Amino acid sequence: MVELELTVNEKTYKLEIEPDERLIDVLRRRLGFTGTKEGCGEGECGACTVILDGRTVNSCLVLGVQAHGRKIITIEGVGDRRRPHPVQRAFVEEGAVQCGYCTPGMVLSAKALLDKNSDPSPQEIGVAMSGNLCRCTGYDKILRAVQRAAREVSGK
Amino acid sequence: MKKRGTGLSCTWYGTGYGNGFPDVSSAFVEIHDDGTATVLTGAVDVGQGSSTVFAQIMAEELGLNPEDILVCSGDTDVTPDSGTTAATRQTYNTGNAVLKAVRQAKLRLQEFAARKFSCPSPEGIEFKEGMIGVRGDPSRSMPLSELVWEARLLHGERFISAASFTAQTTPVSLENGQGAPYWPYAFGCQAAEVEVDTETGTVRVLKIVAAHDLGRAVNLTQAEGQIAGGVAQGVGYALLEEVELTEGRIKNPAFAKYLIPTALDVPEIESMIVEEPEDTGPYGAKGLGEPAMLPTVAAIINAIDAAVGVRITALPATPEKILAALAEKERGGSGD
Numbered sequence: 001m002v003e004l005e006l007t008v009n010e011k012t013y014k015l016e017i018e019p020d021e022r023l024i025d026v027l028r029r030r031l032g033f034t035g036t037k038e039g040c041g042e043g044e045c046g047a048c049t050v051i052l053d054g055r056t057v058n059s060c061l062v063l064g065v066q067a068h069g070r071k072i073i074t075i076e077g078v079g080d081r082r083r084p085h086p087v088q089r090a091f092v093e094e095g096a097v098q099c100g101y102c103t104p105g106m107v108l109s110a111k112a113l114l115d116k117n118s119d120p121s122p123q124e125i126g127v128a129m130s131g132n133l134c135r136c137t138g139y140d141k142i143l144r145a146v147q148r149a150a151r152e153v154s155g156k
Numbered sequence: 157m158k159k160r161g162t163g164l165s166c167t168w169y170g171t172g173y174g175n176g177f178p179d180v181s182s183a184f185v186e187i188h189d190d191g192t193a194t195v196l197t198g199a200v201d202v203g204q205g206s207s208t209v210f211a212q213i214m215a216e217e218l219g220l221n222p223e224d225i226l227v228c229s230g231d232t233d234v235t236p237d238s239g240t241t242a243a244t245r246q247t248y249n250t251g252n253a254v255l256k257a258v259r260q261a262k263l264r265l266q267e268f269a270a271r272k273f274s275c276p277s278p279e280g281i282e283f284k285e286g287m288i289g290v291r292g293d294p295s296r297s298m299p300l301s302e303l304v305w306e307a308r309l310l311h312g313e314r315f316i317s318a319a320s321f322t323a324q325t326t327p328v329s330l331e332n333g334q335g336a337p338y339w340p341y342a343f344g345c346q347a348a349e350v351e352v353d354t355e356t357g358t359v360r361v362l363k364i365v366a367a368h369d370l371g372r373a374v375n376l377t378q379a380e381g382q383i384a385g386g387v388a389q390g391v392g393y394a395l396l397e398e399v400e401l402t403e404g405r406i407k408n409p410a411f412a413k414y415l416i417p418t419a420l421d422v423p424e425i426e427s428m429i430v431e432e433p434e435d436t437g438p439y440g441a442k443g444l445g446e447p448a449m450l451p452t453v454a455a456i457i458n459a460i461d462a463a464v465g466v467r468i469t470a471l472p473a474t475p476e477k478i479l480a481a482l483a484e485k486e487r488g489g490s491g492d
């Protein structure tokens with residue numbers, strides 16, 4: 001076991017983990033952030049997306065120990081039913097959620113994009129979201145939702 | 157060189173299990189004294205939106221908001237069997253069971269209300285915006301919650317019901333081809349515009365227009381979502397997705413080797429909802445799920461043909477197959 005100290009959604013945790021434990025397992029099993037989903041476990045689907053020091057990563061490909069001393073945002077830290085993030089509100093308004101399995105990762109990818117670039121072009125949105133697979137929606141309403149959120153965030 | 161072409165395709169699709177196989181859905185309903193209602197069905201919502209559809213049906217019948225309905229689905233401890241979420245059948249089949257069940261509980265409530273409001277027939281009782289009362293006479297109405305409370309606690313009435321619905325199909329006679337193997341049928345038509353790169357063989361789908369007859373859209377947003385989802389799966393089916401087998405084993409059982417469309421692969425999608433009510437469906441509705449992906453494939457293959465004059469006869473239409481067909485055509489073959 002090794003010691004790990006990391007900040008998740010602005011709260012610092014100290015715990016002991018296995019040296020080969022994946023970040024997704026630290027988040028889901030040890031800390032209970034089950035909003036992070038596992039789709040493929042091999043870095044292809046983006047369901048496990050979290051924001052690590054401002055950048056999106058696939059938490060199934062990151063070792064827990066790599067997150068030592070760093071800041072993570074999971075879907076639980078983005079917003080909730082009472083105070084949804086503009087991206088979450090736009091997803092609801094556009095009807096961009098079907099089975100919902102891809103949704104946490106989609107929302108985090110969109111948030112990470114808008115945090116850096118509040119006025120992205122449709123092409124930039126497509127590229128930013130292309131690491132997250134969705135089998136239900138055909139992406140149409142997801143892309144519309146990100147555009148809607150961008151309009152809200154940028155005030156346009 | 158990049159060449160563009162358009163293609164068209166039509167589909168008709170028999171929904172439900174078909175061929176006389178027992179296609180049954182069931183629902184339990186209770187109307188509560190706090191202005192809410194519960195429906196239990198075995199139908200599993202895997203993202204197609206059946207739970208929302210059932211909440212809407214309940215709300216429509218009882219004059220409540222969909223948020224006032226608790227849908228409990230797919231819990232084998234407590235829900236009655238409603239068959240699989242497959243065969244494009246849940247909105248139609250389980251939707252019918254929910255409608256039948258809620259109307260039974262509703263009728264008992266109407267009978268109670270008719271007595272209370274001295275209305276000659278239960279049909280004269282209407283449900284509107286959380287109120288129940290005599291049609292056309294707002295002075296004789298009260299909140300649904302209060303009436304149900306009164307009926308339950310002062311008169312011992314209960315507004316509970318159970319109902320099943322069975323889709324009507326028959327096996328087909330192998331002798332003469334007669335029978336009604338499916339009911340209802342869904343219809344659709346799609347047009348695709350593609351761009352084929354004759355140097356690399358790659359195909360980019362630029363736009364899909366998808367028109368689908370779903371009887372009646374219970375939820376327009378979800379119907380559009382199902383169409384877009386179907387189109388994206390159709391794009392994958394046409395151009396990318398292939399289960400490769402060796403000796404019965406799947407060689408590509410992972411997303412790294414089995415590619416599905418990403419946000420960058422889906423075209424602009426324009427959906428057109430055609431509402432031709434289906435007499436046997438809930439409010440005229442019928443299924444949309446699977447039919448949304450089927451015509452995409454043929455429309456894309458036809459569009460490739462229109463663009464570069466080659467007929468692809470094995471899916472997916474990979475760059476290798478398209479380049480081989482183009483080379484064949486060059487050598488004077490038919491391109492088939």
Ligand code: FES
Pocket residue numbers: 037038039040041042043044045046047048049058059060061
């Ligand atoms: S679970 Fe991590 S990318 Fe699919």
Ligand code: FES
Pocket residue numbers: 096097098099100101102103133134135136137203
């Ligand atoms: S909503 Fe089902 S995978 Fe995206």
